[in-house]
Amino acid sequence: MKKFILLFVAVALIIIICIQFFRPNLKNPPVTQDFQAPEDVKAILVRSCYDCHSNQTNLRWFDQVQPVFWQVAAHVRDGRKVLNFSNWDKLAPADQKAKLWEAVNQIEQSAMPIKSYEMVHTSAKVSAQDLAVLKQYLNGMVHSMPNDTAKINARDQQLKAMPEALKTKVTESLNGITYIPDYKNWQVISTSDRFDNGTTRVIYGNDIAVKAVKEHHINPWPNGTIFAKAAWDKLEDKDGNVTTGAFKQVEYMIKDAQKYKATKGWGFARFKTPKLVPYGKTAMFTTECINCHKPMKNNDFVFTFPIKN
Ligand code: HEC
Ligand code: HEC
Missing domain, CATH: 3.50.70.20 (Cytochrome P460)
Incomplete structure (x- = not known):
């Protein structure tokens, strides 16, 4: 029995080592125009969202261990597709506002950042205070009277x-x-x-x-x-x-x-x-x-x- 367990552990180790060599191809494409906002607003988004929603992905070593890396790379690929702060010029001004609104909404509903990511990147958590900062920024973008x-x-x-x-x-x-x-x-x-x-x-x-x-x-x-x-x-x-x-x-x-x-x-x-x-x-x-x-x-x-x- 003991022999069997040892063998099992050895095989599992070999598999884990081998899969380290099969790495997803994850690059940071050029930034065409980075999202601009007051420092406090920008800092929150960079810290909590940029790993998946920009071309400035900053992966930590533990993100790059397989099989986790596959999942992380898929999140980054899918995340960039729907929202990319590094290609902000690709969106018309009204769409930029709409995306920001959507972003704040996703945070408010606890849908973003993705929970599995937040668990290991605890600094990505958006606090209630951060959320208030983001909301205030968005509120300021709406013109009320003249409109x-x-x-x-x-x-x-x-x-x-x-x-x-x-x-x-x-x-x-x-x-x-x-x-x-x-x-x-x-x-x-x-x-x-x-x-x-x-x-x-x-x-x-x-x-x-x-x-x-x-x-x-x-x-x-x-x-x-x-x-x-x-x-x-x-x-x-x-x-x-x-x-x-x-x-x-x-x-x-x-x-x-x-x-x-x-x-x-x-x-x-x-x-x-x-x-x-x-x-x-x-x-x-x-x-x-x-x-x-x-x-x-x-x-x-x-x-x-x-x-x-
Ligand atoms: C670990 C990667 C990851 C992080 C971090 C992350 N997201 Fe996402 N986000 C995704 C993925 C993947 C999707 C694609 C939606 C899906 O199908 O789950 C997505 C979808 C979205 C969408 C929907 C876009 C659309 O038009 O469909 C918004 C908005 C969004 N994220 C905002 C944010 C904000 C704001 C943050 C930071 C507070 C954030 N995300 C952090 C991966 C991430
Ligand atoms: C930009 C993101 C976005 C898109 C695209 C979107 N929705 Fe929604 N939808 C929301 C949000 C956020 C809510 C929550 C209510 C609110 O704040 O308006 C919502 C709420 C709803 C609701 C009320 C039920 C609920 O889920 O709360 C209906 C009905 C709805 N949407 C229909 C649609 C239809 C139909 C389409 C496509 C033609 C659509 N939505 C596209 C973001 C979106």
């Missing part, structure tokens, strides 16, 4: 055009999902502000969703669950009172584990402006949706945590 005149005009024009808009026949989304007008009567599950582009959003759930919340049955959400998320411009007067401006869009997530297997059990659709123009150029637009929802995979791909009762 509001334009927003008020947009709302008024939209109201004027509404009777016409309501007459247009709504076409279905490219993946076959139709607009569901009834969401306005559903229960509000949550609201959120998007500080990068100044919109305010309301998230509604249908009866099945509401029942699932009551029964604490939300991971996974049951088939038939539907969420609707509607967005308006956010209007704020000088006393800080907030009202909704022009209607922007409504989005749906419909749970059917079988039918929407390709997108993790959720059917996605988005209808824009009061004319409810379906979003996307091909039916593949759903990849964009699920990719951004993916960090929430431990929460059935849903961001919203309903208010517990």
Whole structure:
């Protein structure tokens, strides 16, 4: 028996040594334009995110021991694909803001940095104070007052055009999902502000969703669950009172584990402006949706945590 264990350990050691020679090809490509921000903001992102979301990856020795290195290299490759602070010039200004907003959101939902990474790189953890610094920075990027005149005009024009808009026949989304007008009567599950582009959003759930919340049955959400998320411009007067401006869009997530297997059990659709123009150029637009929802995979791909009762 003892001999057998010794042999086993020896073989395992040899395998571990051998796999050290099969190394993923991980390089730092050139930086075209590094993300610029005040020092404190930048420092947080560099410390917590740059290993996977920049071309300035700084791996420690323990990251480079196999088989861990394979996993690390895959994270870096996938991370750079979706967000790369070293090619910041590749994004239009509005997309840069949107990415930052998304980044702060991922941190807030504890989806980023990736947990397995954070466990061994404890300094990458984003503290509550760091998060506040990032949020304040983003908040400062939204112009409030001057923009509001334009927003008020947009709302008024939209109201004027509404009777016409309501007459247009709504076409279905490219993946076959139709607009569901009834969401306005559903229960509000949550609201959120998007500080990068100044919109305010309301998230509604249908009866099945509401029942699932009551029964604490939300991971996974049951088939038939539907969420609707509607967005308006956010209007704020000088006393800080907030009202909704022009209607922007409504989005749906419909749970059917079988039918929407390709997108993790959720059917996605988005209808824009009061004319409810379906979003996307091909039916593949759903990849964009699920990719951004993916960090929430431990929460059935849903961001919203309903208010517990
Ligand atoms: C260990 C590597 C790693 C670290 C560190 C890391 N990420 Fe990520 N991140 C990824 C990977 C991999 C993805 C791809 C999403 C997926 O499918 O899981 C991703 C996805 C994202 C996305 C979604 C992008 C999109 O458009 O789909 C955002 C935003 C993001 N990360 C922000 C951050 C922020 C902010 C930090 C630092 C606080 C951070 N990440 C730290 C690996 C990492
Ligand atoms: C840039 C990242 C991103 C993309 C792309 C994205 N979402 Fe979301 N989605 C979010 C975030 C973050 C929330 C959480 C609510 C909030 O803060 O607005 C959310 C929430 C939702 C909700 C409410 C349920 C929930 O998960 O909280 C629906 C419905 C939804 N999204 C539909 C869609 C559809 C349809 C698409 C594609 C057309 C899409 N989303 C693309 C980030 C994204």
